[in-house]
Amino acid sequence: MASETTAAHGAEGAEHAAEGGSLVFHPMDQFIVKPLFGGDTIAWYTPTNVTLWMALAILAIIGLLVLSTSKRAIVPTRMQSIAELAYGFIYKMLEDICGKEGVKYFPYVMTLFMFIVTANFLGLLPMSFTTTSHFAVTVVLALAVFLTVTVLGFVKNGAGFLSLFWVSSAPLALRPILAIIELISYFVRPVSHSIRLAGNVMAGHAVIKVFAGFAAVAAISPVSVLAITAMYGLEVLVAFIQAYVFTILTCVYLKDALHPHH
Amino acid sequence: MATETTGAVGTCVDSHGSAIGMPQLCFDWFPNQIFWLVVTLVVVFLVLSRVALPRIAAILAERKGTITNDLAAAEDLKAKAVEAEEAYNKALADARAEAQRIASEARAEIQADLDDAIAKADAEIAAKAAESEKAIAEIRAGALESIKLVAKDTATELVTALGGKADADAIAGAVDARMKG
Numbered sequence: 001m002a003s004e005t006t007a008a009h010g011a012e013g014a015e016h017a018a019e020g021g022s023l024v025f026h027p028m029d030q031f032i033v034k035p036l037f038g039g040d041t042i043a044w045y046t047p048t049n050v051t052l053w054m055a056l057a058i059l060a061i062i063g064l065l066v067l068s069t070s071k072r073a074i075v076p077t078r079m080q081s082i083a084e085l086a087y088g089f090i091y092k093m094l095e096d097i098c099g100k101e102g103v104k105y106f107p108y109v110m111t112l113f114m115f116i117v118t119a120n121f122l123g124l125l126p127m128s129f130t131t132t133s134h135f136a137v138t139v140v141l142a143l144a145v146f147l148t149v150t151v152l153g154f155v156k157n158g159a160g161f162l163s164l165f166w167v168s169s170a171p172l173a174l175r176p177i178l179a180i181i182e183l184i185s186y187f188v189r190p191v192s193h194s195i196r197l198a199g200n201v202m203a204g205h206a207v208i209k210v211f212a213g214f215a216a217v218a219a220i221s222p223v224s225v226l227a228i229t230a231m232y233g234l235e236v237l238v239a240f241i242q243a244y245v246f247t248i249l250t251c252v253y254l255k256d257a258l259h260p261h262h
Numbered sequence: 263m264a265t266e267t268t269g270a271v272g273t274c275v276d277s278h279g280s281a282i283g284m285p286q287l288c289f290d291w292f293p294n295q296i297f298w299l300v301v302t303l304v305v306v307f308l309v310l311s312r313v314a315l316p317r318i319a320a321i322l323a324e325r326k327g328t329i330t331n332d333l334a335a336a337e338d339l340k341a342k343a344v345e346a347e348e349a350y351n352k353a354l355a356d357a358r359a360e361a362q363r364i365a366s367e368a369r370a371e372i373q374a375d376l377d378d379a380i381a382k383a384d385a386e387i388a389a390k391a392a393e394s395e396k397a398i399a400e401i402r403a404g405a406l407e408s409i410k411l412v413a414k415d416t417a418t419e420l421v422t423a424l425g426g427k428a429d430a431d432a433i434a435g436a437v438d439a440r441m442k443g
Contacts, residue, residue, distance in 0.1 A: 026280050028281040031281065032285050033288070033291040042290060042291055045297065046294055048298070050291075051298045054298050061306055062314075065309075065318070066309065066317070069314070069318055072317065072320070074325050076321075083318055084321070084322065108307070111306050111307040115306050131295075134295055136292045136299075137295055140300070144303075
């Protein structure tokens with residue numbers, strides 16, 4: 001359904017270009033949120049292309065982690081190996097950074113990683129809608145991490161959590177200044193955490209669309225297609241690396257909540 | 263179809279259906295995105311924590327257990343193989359020693375038999391030799407007597423032929439004296 005609407009939209013974009021008679025770029029149109037079943041208003045409950053692509057992400061995760069392991073084979077099939085690799089990858093990351101106490105938060109961290117990585121890769125399909133390119137999505141993810149870490153830090157350590165901002169290894173005179181810097185950097189965390197993910201994904205997708213706009217000119221279309229191919233390869237890397245970065249930063253922040261002392 | 267589904271025309275989308283500015287900053291859409299994101303995260307979390315992660319953990323644990331068991335079994339079998347080899351070597355050494363013992367026993371027996379036979383033969387030879395010596399001595403004694411007799415007879419005949427009177431005792435004494443000389 002979404003592909004139909006996007007296709008329809010793409011056709012319309014082409015019409016615009018024809019009307020204008022010159023190069024017309026709409027690199028940001030791919031990020032427009034649309035109702036799935038027509039209508040003009042987008043209320044909080046309206047099923048939109050966001051709903052569709054998040055549902056596809058859920059299905060992909062179920063296919064990858066649940067269906068592939070349904071045989072519970074001792075000698076794994078390829079798909080089961082992927083599920084086991086993903087599990088081991090995040091589990092080891094969490095254990096290495098947070099230690100044994102961090103392991104009980106594994107389902108939360110795994111949820112974040114699996115959602116981001118599948119959403120990123122689904123966003124690489126042509127005509128798709130990339131949910132992780134929206135600040136609304138990544139900010140909620142980052143704020144969830146930020147609030148969890150802050151609450152957990154105070155619950156686990158009480159006022160001792162504030163020692164995170166009091167660098168005891170620095171000279172006494174410097175400590176208040178450092179405390180202010182640490183405090184600011186602590187509150188900037190969710191901003192950088194969310195904008196890094198959405199910004200990377202959005203920029204790559206927009207650049208591909210810009211190159212695609214140039215492909216309409218015969219003289220430069222081979223260069224344009226080559227550039228799209230190269231960008232796409234880069235985007236595949238970015239899709240994984242950004243999910244990885246988001247997850248590893250989550251682990252690092254979680255470590256601060258569990259062990260606030262420098 | 264195309265015109266109906268272009269979506270909400272408003273502050274974020276112009277009349278052609280293109281984005282005005284960054285769609286990421288369109289606040290009208292935030293509640294919708296946030297709502298569906300929360301729904302998605304809850305579903306993913308439930309699927310992972312209830313089904314996927316326990317299952318994968320069980321598979322990994324089972325595999326680890328299987329590998330550990332197999333390694334232990336392999337270790338056992340290896341120890342058994344070493345044991346069997348030792349038993350084999352011991353049996354081989356025993357058999358070799360037994361064979362050697364039997365061979366030496368047989369050799370000793372044969373040697374004893376041989377020694378017996380040799381001793382018996384030696385004794386027989388010695389007896390035969392003594393007998394022969396005795397016979398030879400007898401023959402030698404017999405021959406001396408015969409010579410004496412012939413010499414006496416010849417002497418008597420010679421004395422008679424020369425016209426003497428043969429004195430048997432004198433002749434016998436003369437012959438004996440000559441024979442001794």
